[in-house]
Amino acid sequence: MDLGLNNKVVLVTGGSKGIGLACARAFLAEGARVAIASRAAENVAAARAALGDALGIAADLTDAEQAAAMVEEVERRLGPIDVLVNSAGAARRTPPDDLTPEAWHAAMAAKYFTYIHAIDPVVKRMAARGAGVIVNVIGNGGKVASPVHLAGGAANAALMLATAGLATAYAGRGVRVVGVNPGLTETDRVAEGMLADARLAGLSVAEAQARAVAKIPMGRMARAEEVADVVVFLASARASYVTGVNIAMDGATAAVVV
Numbered sequence: 001m002d003l004g005l006n007n008k009v010v011l012v013t014g015g016s017k018g019i020g021l022a023c024a025r026a027f028l029a030e031g032a033r034v035a036i037a038s039r040a041a042e043n044v045a046a047a048r049a050a051l052g053d054a055l056g057i058a059a060d061l062t063d064a065e066q067a068a069a070m071v072e073e074v075e076r077r078l079g080p081i082d083v084l085v086n087s088a089g090a091a092r093r094t095p096p097d098d099l100t101p102e103a104w105h106a107a108m109a110a111k112y113f114t115y116i117h118a119i120d121p122v123v124k125r126m127a128a129r130g131a132g133v134i135v136n137v138i139g140n141g142g143k144v145a146s147p148v149h150l151a152g153g154a155a156n157a158a159l160m161l162a163t164a165g166l167a168t169a170y171a172g173r174g175v176r177v178v179g180v181n182p183g184l185t186e187t188d189r190v191a192e193g194m195l196a197d198a199r200l201a202g203l204s205v206a207e208a209q210a211r212a213v214a215k216i217p218m219g220r221m222a223r224a225e226e227v228a229d230v231v232v233f234l235a236s237a238r239a240s241y242v243t244g245v246n247i248a249m250d251g252a253t254a255a256v257v258v
Contacts, residue, residue: 005030009032009035011035011084014137018087019137026225033055033078035077036051037070062117081122085134086118090111091152092110093152107154112155123177131174131175134178136180138156138179139182140249141153160179164177167243176239178234178243179246183222184222185221185224186221219251
């Protein structure tokens, strides 16, 4: 299937690892011109070496000015951004007794504002041009509360609402905004989260992971490449009437009607 992404300019935040890196690789395979952004310059360099042909930018997206500068650099070097994929930032998983107001603020900064700071300049430019797609990789923790992911889950829930609201606001100006909510996925980020789950339950990390996987009806975690396949499709013209929705990819773990 030709997704029509050849020569499209794609910016992937959080593109140096995990789902973001898988998305960058999938867009490159479709012939897109890809830029990745990550906070750590060494991670950007490693990802560029793995990808072979991508613009890399080191930027801390908790800072709105750095996010705006990132967007400006991408458009200066590659041209107007056709697709923005947000996969940057993750809130630290914290047992409830260890939560503090600072932890809640940190979760919003790490997950919610890293997305909003990238979206704000991009969506306005897209609207002025009359075209563009934004895909937010969020997480099912925004729909199903977890005791060790309350602050991060709240940030995810806020992003889900922002996704739906921005899609409505900009639908008439040619911009689509879509969310993808992965469940447990085989990434380093999820592996780190298992440490908090294990600590709260008094289990080993291996036991905590086995217990988590046992709750997934499909019997396994998702692969980052599987999430990337959906992201690439949603960014393409083949999904031209899909906007304002948050699509679950959790292996049927949360059996709910949405």
